[in-house]
Amino acid sequence: MCLAIPSKVISIDKATHSVTLETMGVRRQASLDLMEEEVHIGEYVLLHIGYVMSKIDEASALESIKLYEKMIQSMDEEYIDEEYK
Template structure:
């Protein structure tokens, strides 16, 4: 129950406040009743038991990955890291 999964908004039914999402290739319909702001098609949202909970900030995710890359590069340079 307690897993929230990133999913892409494929289409939006404004009348019923629902959206069709794609979760790693699996399509399903979710309610947008809990969304603080209406999402756009192409947005990634967190899905939990049939509801979209919030948008996921892709720029933020990319920034995190950049920091991991920098850490790896720094360790390679200094020869640190696991043997």
């Protein structure tokens, strides 16, 4: 199974056809080579293996990010529980 991560466009580099994205506090570069649609600063997109795949509306992006955060918290709690058994 592959996951696309909702990320916010922070900056756009037209020379390299890439963007800087922010995802849950982490910034990374991503290619726009697979995007047919124009993206703008402040929009949310789906990131998959270093490529922007499509746009996503802000409400859906924020809901997905909340779910990712809950999954990460749950995994952290399981890890801590296992460490102290």
